[in-house]
Amino acid sequence: MKKIRVLVTDDHSIVREGLKQFLNSQPDMEVIGEAGDGAEALEKIKGLHPDVVLLDITMPNITGLEVANLVRDTVPKTRIVIFSMHGKESCVRELLSSGVLGYVLKASPSSDILKAIRMAHRGEYFLSSKLKAEVIQKYVKGQGSAPSISGYDLLTEREQQVFRLVAQGHSTGKIADLLFISPKTVEKHRTSLMKKLDIHDRFELLKYAIKVGVVDPELWSD
Template sequence: MAKIRVLVADDHAVLRSGLKLLINSQSDMQVVGEAGSHEEALRKSRELKPDVLTLDLTMPGGTATKVIETLSRECPATRIVVLTMHDDAAYFRVAMAAGAFGYVVKQSADTELLDAIRCVARGKIYTHVQLATASDRPAVMLVPPNGPTNLLSSLSEREREVLTMVAQGHTNQAVADRLDLSVKTVESYRARLMTKLGLHNRAELTQLAMEAGLLAGSGGQD
């Protein structure tokens, strides 16, 4: 079984070394690169295409939100776990709405980070328990609460395409074939859509697409 390839981004070299030792001690994952700034994290993610990027929110060289949004578009198969000192629900909401798959506070890194990496590598969302409890459907809180059309305004063109096809009942394989993507990438888009829109299942996603008029005259399942 292939190991989970991880890129570690933090501006503190000592912490990066510790994280590298922790991750490389696991039989199912390995660190394939390190970055000390947001700019370097973006560049190395493009070069190395890791399965998972652990990203500190507060580093030099741009903003974490920009990195997350950019990689969500350019490298959707790379799942981002935010690893930060900020245990504030506001930071959590911003990161998850931007497209992060996981959020872990550094105080809990020794017990949660490895689980988070494994979780997001499977295309699932991982959130720090206390922040998830404190934040009521975080993604929705960061987009206009005035109806489905405004909710969808936060999506990229490709996210809209995936949303429409999934709502039509197409399988992940069918979506991948139609849009010339890998199944893994489609799974990443689906999980990100659920997070951004505050949805929990295909039924809710389909209802939203119908209310927004995305399914007018559409075809059925493959």
């Protein structure tokens, strides 16, 4: 079985050591490196190309948000899971909009770390339960009026299929397999539907999907 290659980042060495031992004890994971600050993390990511990075937010030199943005632009195949004690809603939204697939609070059970890494590796989203309640229920459902259904109705049948699957957190490759089309075609449909709906990133797409009732928010972190 091919293992998930993980890079662990945190500015506290004792935290990194504990995470390494815990993740290396899993049959489907291996820690291929570690970093104690943002600059080192970015260097290791570019050199090692891990499958998943477990990333702290508050690190010296370069913040976790800056690292996430740079990884999205330079090493897009690497998935990022935030592991932090900070769960401010605005910060979570900003990181998710930057391409982060998982956000785990350090106070969460250890099983959340494993679930987040495995789901991110599949291209799916994961939020700790507390964050899901605060971010999705408050931000996605509680703010602003629901978008017009007519915008969604303007999508072609295939675009609606791609829309639903993207909102459910599936990767481009998985969507291509499910719909029996090429990844390039999936990207073409996604670009088209986002333009029609005036959506600019995956988090906006998720908000729209929940507001029009296309996807159940409970699916996002299960």
